[in-house]
Amino acid sequence: MADAVIADMLSRAQFVIEATVRSPGHSTVADIPVNDHTVVFRVDRVLHSPAALARSAGLDVTVQLAAGSPVPAVGEQVTLFTAPVAYGDGIAVAEVGRAAPGTAAVSSTMEAGSGARRSRPRPALGVAQQLDDEQLRAHAAQADVVVIGRIVHLEKAGSPALREHDPDWWLATLAVDHRVKGPVAGTVQFAFPNSTDVRWAYVPKPKAGDAGLWLLHAAAGDAAKLADYSLLDADDVQRPDELDRLGLSGGGE
Amino acid sequence: MTLQRLVNLIPVSLSGEAHQDSEPSLAVNPADTSQMVATALTVDPLQGPNAPIFVSSDGGQTWALRTVVPGNALPAGTHDISADFATGSGVLYVGILSPDSPPDQTRLQILRTTDFLSTATMSVLVDRLGPDQPWVVGTGSQDQPGRAADRVYVGSNDMAGLPVTATVDFSLDAGTAAPAPDFASHRLETDAAAERDGPPIRIAIHPGGTVYAVHQRWTATSGATVTFEVVITRDDNWAAGANPFSALTDPADGSVGRRVATGLTAVWNSRMGQERLGADSAVAVDPADPDVVWVAWGDQPGGVLSPWTIHVRRSADGGQTWSGDLRTVRKGKNPCLAVNAAGHLGFLCQALTGSGAAQRWETTFEITTDGWATPVTPAVLHSALAATPTADFHPYLGDYARLVTVGDAFYGVFSGSNHPDKANFPNGVTYQRNVNWDAQQLLDLDGTTVVPDSIDPFFFAWTE
Numbered sequence: 001m002a003d004a005v006i007a008d009m010l011s012r013a014q015f016v017i018e019a020t021v022r023s024p025g026h027s028t029v030a031d032i033p034v035n036d037h038t039v040v041f042r043v044d045r046v047l048h049s050p051a052a053l054a055r056s057a058g059l060d061v062t063v064q065l066a067a068g069s070p071v072p073a074v075g076e077q078v079t080l081f082t083a084p085v086a087y088g089d090g091i092a093v094a095e096v097g098r099a100a101p102g103t104a105a106v107s108s109t110m111e112a113g114s115g116a117r118r119s120r121p122r123p124a125l126g127v128a129q130q131l132d133d134e135q136l137r138a139h140a141a142q143a144d145v146v147v148i149g150r151i152v153h154l155e156k157a158g159s160p161a162l163r164e165h166d167p168d169w170w171l172a173t174l175a176v177d178h179r180v181k182g183p184v185a186g187t188v189q190f191a192f193p194n195s196t197d198v199r200w201a202y203v204p205k206p207k208a209g210d211a212g213l214w215l216l217h218a219a220a221g222d223a224a225k226l227a228d229y230s231l232l233d234a235d236d237v238q239r240p241d242e243l244d245r246l247g248l249s250g251g252g253e
Numbered sequence: 254m255t256l257q258r259l260v261n262l263i264p265v266s267l268s269g270e271a272h273q274d275s276e277p278s279l280a281v282n283p284a285d286t287s288q289m290v291a292t293a294l295t296v297d298p299l300q301g302p303n304a305p306i307f308v309s310s311d312g313g314q315t316w317a318l319r320t321v322v323p324g325n326a327l328p329a330g331t332h333d334i335s336a337d338f339a340t341g342s343g344v345l346y347v348g349i350l351s352p353d354s355p356p357d358q359t360r361l362q363i364l365r366t367t368d369f370l371s372t373a374t375m376s377v378l379v380d381r382l383g384p385d386q387p388w389v390v391g392t393g394s395q396d397q398p399g400r401a402a403d404r405v406y407v408g409s410n411d412m413a414g415l416p417v418t419a420t421v422d423f424s425l426d427a428g429t430a431a432p433a434p435d436f437a438s439h440r441l442e443t444d445a446a447a448e449r450d451g452p453p454i455r456i457a458i459h460p461g462g463t464v465y466a467v468h469q470r471w472t473a474t475s476g477a478t479v480t481f482e483v484v485i486t487r488d489d490n491w492a493a494g495a496n497p498f499s500a501l502t503d504p505a506d507g508s509v510g511r512r513v514a515t516g517l518t519a520v521w522n523s524r525m526g527q528e529r530l531g532a533d534s535a536v537a538v539d540p541a542d543p544d545v546v547w548v549a550w551g552d553q554p555g556g557v558l559s560p561w562t563i564h565v566r567r568s569a570d571g572g573q574t575w576s577g578d579l580r581t582v583r584k585g586k587n588p589c590l591a592v593n594a595a596g597h598l599g600f601l602c603q604a605l606t607g608s609g610a611a612q613r614w615e616t617t618f619e620i621t622t623d624g625w626a627t628p629v630t631p632a633v634l635h636s637a638l639a640a641t642p643t644a645d646f647h648p649y650l651g652d653y654a655r656l657v658t659v660g661d662a663f664y665g666v667f668s669g670s671n672h673p674d675k676a677n678f679p680n681g682v683t684y685q686r687n688v689n690w691d692a693q694q695l696l697d698l699d700g701t702t703v704v705p706d707s708i709d710p711f712f713f714a715w716t717e
Contacts, residue, residue, distance in 0.1 A: 014299040029317065031310050031370045052270040052298040055699045059266075084299040085372045088317030091266045092372075093299075162474060162521045163412065164385060164452055164531070164652065165332060165350070165359055198294055198329045199352075201646030221357035232356060234327075 009097030028090030145182030167193030276651030294329035304330030326352035340393035341401030348387030383413030408454030419468035589656035
């Protein structure tokens with residue numbers, strides 16, 4: 001199966017498994033609709049999953065197969081690309097794609113568990129890594145300024161934040177060591193939300209001396225009153241050696 | 254009094270999750286109390302396009318998740334969420350702050366499903382920018398031929414209305430089929446001199462049609478210090494008239510809304526045991542007597558250096574006059590009030606106890622039959638060290654918890670540390686997720702890998 005097909009299925013799936021049919025027409029999760037396309041599979045191997053379900057090999061999972069798709073026979077193994085439906089005593093997912101076992105090559109060992117409180121999807125399929133990289137490159141391409149540099153100054157901006165979901169804007173000044181993209185030289189200032197509120201907690205909070213590859217975006221709304229650029233995405237700070245991965249190594253000075 | 258059950262809501266299939274599932278809400282179907290829905294700041298573990306709700310079809314003994322709430326973002330799915338059933342119809346209504354919103358705006362969505370167990374994405378009834386902390390309360394009225402009309406009220410602090418922000422969106426027939434039912438948006442605040450209102454807008458409904466709403470009017474701010482009043486409004490006919498929520502006026506100036514307490518102080522976004530502070534509020538009405546109404550709030554009664562304190566007061570004349578403090582909880586948080594069919598008041602509260610590294614978050618529940626004229630010893634549902642686990646974001650436990658009644662029974666939810674130490678649950682607890690109680694460890698799906706402690710939602714049922 002072509003990587004493009006795998007990538008398309010993966011873009012719509014959050015849980016990819018190699019699994020063996022155990023019981024068609026049944027469910028391991030109470031109170032969900034069951035029909036002849038509801039099938040209990042035994043998970044043989046987890047190929048792609050957030051940390052919380054990465055250790056589900058050996059467990060049963062209920063899969064609502066795509067309408068009109070063939071129902072594999074008991075004992076048959078398939079690779080399933082699925083999206084979440086319900087979690088209870090078991091897990092119920094909906095099929096968004098299917099492949100023969102071994103079609104989707106595994107590129108790395110799944111990492112999950114104890115250190116994964118802030119889990120994000122961890123690509124284990126080679127094509128998943130490619131998809132992740134493509135998304136990151138697309139995000140980087142949208143940045144208005146890309147520099148390697150370090151934080152030399154921080155200051156609070158604006159009035160006290162008296163709303164639960166207020167961003168609590170701060171201003172950071174970067175000393176630019178290497179300009180990759182954008183009309184900046186010497187230093188560049190950007191606004192970032194320093195709030196620990198649930199809405200902003202996952203946006204990076206620069207600290208004095210932090211060095212990295214910074215993806216800055218033209219500020220909008222209230223942030224535009226404070227600075228030309230803002231940092232609002234968890235992917236806006238990368239390691240300096242990620243230039244190649246972000247497709248940015250060709251330019252700059 | 255008997256604790257029927259205390260259950261950790263995380264199901265066994267999510268034994269590997271370690272997110273901060275704070276700020277819970279609870280809905281119990283009055284027509285069938287085996288049907289329940291809980292919500293929290295919970296992300297879909299598979300990080301799909303929808304956020305989850307917790308569902309139970311056996312009276313809260315077991316819980317599962319349905320990913321049916323549109324929008325899902327790390328770390329918490331939505332940015333606020335609460336839920337309630339409509340009486341009679343069993344239709345579920347949910348209010349959220351959608352994560353899909355512009356950086357400078359909050360986005361309220363009011364959602365509906367006719368089947369709380371459905372796996373289909375909920376329908377969006379209301380979608381607009383500005384409000385904060387949607388608080389959903391539903392009920393029903395048998396005034397439509399052959400069916401109960403769903404009365405749904407959603408309190409929120411709508412910053413689009415500055416300086417009058419305390420708001421209730423309501424529909425008197427929210428269960429109607431497409432097109433979406435009409436929701437009116439009404440400003441509870443009438444004092445244009447107010448700087449704005451605080452986040453919690455709480456609502457209590459008497460089955461006869463009396464509807465109370467409580468908000469916190471900010472009269473002055475200085476830096477992070479807020480001076481505020483607790484204001485209650487009332488409507489005597491479902492808010493169906495031309496001037497809803499105008500039945501109560503203040504004797505001081507004749508303005509709409511009765512001041513329950515004035516000159517109160519809060520330091521916005523200060524901390525107590527990893528939790529943020531700024532606003533707590535609750536209201537409950539006696540289902541047997543619409544004139545008996547209770548209010549709770551949090552403030553710093555001795556000024557900015559004094560500890561956050563919860564107060565509970567009572568009115569027996571429809572909110573016109575008020576008692577003094579009948580109950581206070583020093584270093585309390587997330588007060589919840591509900592009155593059962595017998596007229597007894599249930600009070601759920603979380604409080605920071607101890608000092609230094611030994612500080613603990615303690616969650617207690619108590620019932621008073623006489624407004625605490627007779628002393629009551631609260632039952633400790635949960636007690637855990639306050640310093641662990643480390644907060645991923647705020648709110649740590651939640652800006653609210655929730656308590657409801659059906660008949661004589663009380664049902665509640667709160668969030669707290671899931672550290673599996675039986676001493677933390679002196680009245681017992683049931684975990685669905687994998688756990689080794691002897692080793693005091695949470696275990697992943699493989700039954701061996703240790704999962705770090707985190708904040709989980711807990712459900713309890715209590716009968717007299």
